Amino acid sequence: MRIAFIYDALYPDVKGGVERRLYELGKRLSRRHEVHWYTFGWWGKGKTTEREGIIIHGLGKPVDLYKGDVRNPWEAIIFSWRLLRREIDSYDVIDCQEFPYLHAYPARVKFSGFETFVITWHEYWGDYWVDYLPMGARVGKLAENGLLKLTDNHVVVSRRTLLRLAEVRAGNFGFVPNGIDFEFIRSVEPHPELKYDAVFVGRLIKHKNVLMLLNALKLLVQELPSFRVAIIGDGPQRMELESLARTLGIRANVDFLGFLPRFSDVVSIVKSSRLLAFPSLREGFGMVVLEANAAGIPVVTVNSPLNAATDLIIDGLNGYVSDPTPEGFAEKLLLAWENSPKMKRPSLSLAKKYDWNNIANRLEKYYKGVANGS
Known part of the structure; x- marks a missing residue:
């Protein structure tokens, strides 16, 4: 399979949980499949680079991820715009991380062919938007819930998030937790x-x-x-x-x-x-x-x-x-x-039980299932 991850941050340049997940799973999946990652160009010069078997595509100079305690909205807009403008190959599975939301919409446009589009959910905020971004809570909730309509295929990393999403909309939810080395x-x-x-x-x-x-x-x-x-x-x-x-x-x-x-x-x-x-x-x-x-x-x-x-x-x-x-x-x-x-x-x-090798096998099984329409 040809697999593409879509996420703005890259490990180990940024050491968050999502970046770590994609890096650990990507390098294991790359032993059997062709794995790509579309992100900002954290490594400097050059449009592409390779790390442990993952082919990484840079979407220009990085933008500060945070503005104080919250994610920088301008960063999400820039990443979405660059993704929309980028020429992108065809893949069997596209795994787009749900955060920071806006980029998932141009990603769905860019990958609108016969490829299987998957959204991976690390959290579901719902009413928490009021506390996180009071002035933009309505827009945030609309963007978040809209992701559930972009595809029927969703990977969820925790049972708590799985239960919350299932209450909002039905879909092909696969539970694939994070792992450890x-x-x-x-x-x-x-x-x-x-x-x-x-x-x-x-x-x-x-x-x-x-x-x-x-x-x-x-x-x-x-x-x-x-x-x-x-x-x-x-x-x-x-x-x-x-x-x-x-x-x-x-x-x-x-x-x-x-x-x-x-x-x-x-x-x-x-x-x-x-x-x-x-x-x-x-x-x-x-x-x-x-x-x-x-x-x-x-x-x-x-x-x-x-x-x-x-x-x-x-x-x-x-x-x-x-x-x-x-x-x-x-x-x-x-x-x-x-x-x-x-x-x-x-x-x-x-x-x-949560060793990354076991988790990679679970994710591969889910990808194969959605790619084959099962």
Whole structure:
């Protein structure tokens, strides 16, 4: 098969979950199929490049993906326009990622022949648009729901999103979750010097809810004064978070490590920690949860309607789901810290099922089904 991915960001130039999914699946599918990826030209000069078997087509100079805490609407418009103008080959399957929505419409126009058009859903926002983009909520909801009418073929990465989409419109929904490189994570050694009681990994933006983590830590250190947390990642909230840590009197308990370019360095620090603190209120999947489990540590996340990461947790086995309050989160952090050693084996067992090789086989089966009209 000739397969084409459509998405504006590229791994490892951008290290988000969607980019990582396409890269990991693409390089595995390319062993048996011809895989292409249409994106911005993140690598610099040249209209095309190749990475681990994936042929990558650049649509001009990249545009900033974010404007503060939200995705840059202008970036989505530029990507859509360049996609519309680009001469594009014929493919057996076109897999267009749902976000940032606008590009899916010109993509459907460009691939309007006999090819099979698939949209992969990482999240479904619905009424959340009112909170995310108050002035543009109506347009956002229309663009999102309109994607369900572009094709009958949809891949969904989480059961929570699958259930929400099925309530809106019927379709050929295939459940193909995200995955992890289980053997690579197992091969990384724990960091010899940086050892933490808890670690957070993610972009420092509002919905990641790191402010609540710091407030929970304030409560926790009253019982365990030496409790230390590493925060791996960067973003527009970093200065605010560092200021809050000083105000709360816990600055000595928190290390802001910033963005670590090498994934192995992230895994190494996660492995040297007792648990992953993941208080995010909105996750389309929560890949870092599985990566932490593959590193042998449990996860504490929060119960929120848009947090699909909770579906990866079996309470008391590979982690805990807390109330979205500092008090509730502090309680579960302490519980996971105490029980971390005995949660290692079940965490590893659950994570292994999500190895990228298994996920690639599932996606290939779905592609073959829609390509053959079954």
